[in-house]
Amino acid sequence: MNGVQVLLIDDEVGYTDALAKRLDRRGLSVTAADGGPQALEIMASKSFDVVLLDIKMAGMDGIKTLRAIKRRHPEVEVVMLTAHANTDIVISSLAMGAFDYLLKPADVEELGRKIEDAAMRKRSNSK
Template identity: 40%
Template sequence: MEKKLEAKVLLVDDEEEFIKTLAQRLEMRGLKVTGATRGEEAVNLVDKQNYDAIVIDLAMPGMDGLETLKRIKESHPDAEIIMLSGQGTVKSGIEAMKLGAEDFLEKPVNMQELLEKIDEMKTKRILVLEKQSMAEIDHILKTKSW
């Protein structure tokens, strides 16, 4: 029996059918999935909701994947992002990593590899949030005169 991975994931791809199919496969494994077909839409969603992992297609009309990655990282530097590409190049993969992507995967995506990456990102995100919470508690304790 495959373990259920409970995570919130944002899929960003201009191909609606790809989002629908991948979302179904991820949801069968316990993930909560939101889809966006444009970079602008993804940026707005990330401003309103926290995600354990964000999966962005590199090639999209309008705001492409790299620009979407850049805009999300500007306002949410802790966002965990995987870039996907059907025609990825080493150059675009390196650029994505420089801009803050955690990983770069090729389409068609290997489901097991994607699930492992999402699991790693969720674990990392939990650790970051715990560290932030501890820092906030420490600050409160130091600033109050009990």
């Protein structure tokens, strides 16, 4: 998974910091954002393969952020993260173009596989 650029978007800074360190140890290049507006600002100047996006965030929630990401960067694959298994929201996010979703706290092994699958799909769609 070396070389995969990941943007982690979550307003829980402690969770974001811990997860970013764990993913970084797996050879991923992780950038963290504490919400949708900051993430969109970062994405305006840097490209990513995969976005990990929390659904429940204060201010601009994950669904609004997903919509903005897909409108501006349709090639980026987005994996939704949620602590609340709300089937309607998950189905809605998949319909808007999310690659997949995982329940928080996500198992790092499973999350690593999702990131790898999403990065491979992005690369195959870019050809």
